[in-house]
Amino acid sequence: xxxxxxxxxxxxxxxxxxxxxxxxxxxxxxxxxxxxxxxxxxxxxxxxxxxxxxxxxxxxxxxxxxxxxxxxxxxxxxxxxxxxxxxxxxxxxxxxxxxxxxxxxxxxxxxxxxxxxxxxxxxxxxxxxxxxxxxxxxxxxxxxxxxxxxxxxxxxxxxxxxxxxxxxxxxxxxxxxxxxxxxxxxxxxxxxxxxxxxxxxxxxxxxxxxxxxxxxxxxxxxxxxxxxxxxxxxxxxxx
Numbered sequence: 001x002x003x004x005x006x007x008x009x010x011x012x013x014x015x016x017x018x019x020x021x022x023x024x025x026x027x028x029x030x031x032x033x034x035x036x037x038x039x040x041x042x043x044x045x046x047x048x049x050x051x052x053x054x055x056x057x058x059x060x061x062x063x064x065x066x067x068x069x070x071x072x073x074x075x076x077x078x079x080x081x082x083x084x085x086x087x088x089x090x091x092x093x094x095x096x097x098x099x100x101x102x103x104x105x106x107x108x109x110x111x112x113x114x115x116x117x118x119x120x121x122x123x124x125x126x127x128x129x130x131x132x133x134x135x136x137x138x139x140x141x142x143x144x145x146x147x148x149x150x151x152x153x154x155x156x157x158x159x160x161x162x163x164x165x166x167x168x169x170x171x172x173x174x175x176x177x178x179x180x181x182x183x184x185x186x187x188x189x190x191x192x193x194x195x196x197x198x199x200x201x202x203x204x205x206x207x208x209x210x211x212x213x214x215x216x217x218x219x220x221x222x223x224x225x226x227x228x229x230x231x232x233x234x235x236x237x238x239x
Contacts, residue, residue: 030089034085037085037190039225040193040226041078041081041082041085043201046215046219046223047201047204048071050215050219051204051208051211052071054214062210062211064207067113070114072110073109074106074107074204075110076110077103077104077106077200080103081100081103081196081197083099084096084097084100084189088189090180091180093182093186096189097157097160100157100192100193100196101154101157101158104153104154104157105125105154107150108128108129108132111207112132115136118131119132132147142231142234146203146231147203149195150195150199150200153192157192198227198228201223201227202227202231205224206235209237224236
C-alpha cells in the first residue's frame with residue numbers, strides 16, 4: 001500500500017477508536033426524541049415477544065395460529081425499526097429510512113403470509129402490494145385505512161431508496177460527519193415511526209386479538225397505549 005493509504009488508514013482507525021455518543025446524553029432534544037421512539041418500539045417489541053411466548057406456551061388453542069416463518073418476519077420488522085432508531089440518532093438519516101422501508105416489507109410478509117402466500121415469492125413490489133390490498137381482511141375500514149397509511153409511507157420511503165431528487169440524497173463524503181444530530185431530519189424519522197408502529201400494532205391486535213387478550217395487563221397497556229384512541233374500543237371488544 002502507498003504511504004498515503006497507510007497514513008489515512010491510521011486516521012480511519014482513530015476515528016472508530018474515538019467514536020462516542022456520550023455527548024448526546026445531556027442533549028435534551030435528543031433524549032426527548034429517544035423517549036418518544038422508545039415507547040413505540042417497546043410496544044411493538046412487546047407484542048412480538050408475546051406472540052412468541054404464547055406460541056411456545058399455549059394455555060389453549062389460539063386461532064389463528066401463527067407460523068414460525070411469520071414470526072421470523074415479524075421479528076425482523078421489529079429489528080429493522082430498532083436499527084432505524086439506532087442509526088438515526090447518529091445522523092444516518094437516509095440509512096434509517098431504508099431500514100424503515102425494509103420494516104414495511106418484512107412486516108407485510110409476516111402478517112399476511114398465511115392469507116396470501118404469493119407475496120413471499122413476488123418480485124414486483126407493485127404486485128406485492130396489490131395482492132395485499134385485495135385481501136378480505138383489508139377490505140373494510142378501519143383496517144383498510146390503516147394499511148393505506150403503511151402503504152403511503154412506503155411510497156415516500158421509496159423516494160429515498162431511489163434518490164428521486166437531491167432532497168433524497170444524503171451527500172455525505174466523510175465519516176467524520178458522524179455522529180451528527182439534525183432536528184429536521186430526526187423529526188422526519190419520528191414521523192414515519194409514529195405512523196408505522198401504531199398501524200402495525202392495530203393490524204396485529206385485530207388479527208391476533210386472542211393473543212392480545214391473554215397478555216399480562218402491563219403488556220396490554222404498553223401495546224394499547226400506542227394505538228390511536230379511536231381504534232382502542234374495537235381492539236378491546238367494546239362496541
